[in-house]
Each structure stands twice: as structure tokens, then as C-alpha cells.
Amino acid sequence: QVQLVESGGGLVEAGGSLRLSCAASGPIHSIDAMGWYRQAPGKQRELVATITNRRRTDYGDSVKGRFTISRDGAKNTVFLQMNDLKSEDTSVYYCNAILTYYDTTRLVTDAIWGQGTQVTVSS
Secondary structure, eight states: OOEEEEEOOEEEETTOOEEEEEEEESSEEEEEEEEEEEEOTTSOOEEEEEEETTOOEEEOGGGTTTEEEEEEGGGTEEEEEEOSOOGGGOEEEEEEEEEEEEETTEEEEEEEEOOOEEEEEEO
16 A cells, blocks of 8 residues: 655744655555645645656745755655745645556556645744
């Protein structure tokens, strides 16, 4: 079974930094892209950052210049370095991967989500 396990969330003061990690495990054939999304109470889930297997990156407008996404392809892991955190960054952060995995005798391509990790920024 393919799964994503996130870590690194927590409580930080405004202006501080956190680093999130997300590791994919299971019978993975390949990963096309990994990324982070976030969802605050009462709001829609929004893009934070994504990175493709060719290391092309994309960022949400509100985090550009403050957050950096990177990836360790050999370990199927994606990182999100978050600097200059603001109270409005408080949210549950979800890891996402678009990947192909082995399902008995066939390959399946799907989007997989992690369980989410809470990031709280105090002002």
C-alpha cells in the first residue's frame, strides 16, 4: 500500500521557520510530482508548492519568496522550507504525490494524499 507520511509541523512564532518533510513509501514505480497544499478552518484547500520529477517548481502567490520546496528523488521525499512565517500561514498542511505504483500485475497512476500536519504561527 502506498502512503505519504508527513512530519515537521508545530508551533512557531511569527517570523520564525519550520521545515516540513513528506516521505512516500510502498510499491512505487515512479513519482511524477510531489507538493504541499494547506487548508485552514472554513477555507478551501489551496496550493502551497509543487515540484515535478524534473524539478520544475510552482508556488502559491502568498508564499512566494518565503517558502522553498525541494525533493530527494532517491528517497521519494519532498521538503518544504518555510521562512518568515506569518499568522495567516496557520493551517493543516497536506502532502500530495502524483505517482505510479504496482497493483498486483498492473501499474496504477493516482494522486495520493498524506494525513496532514498542523502548522500554527503565533503573532
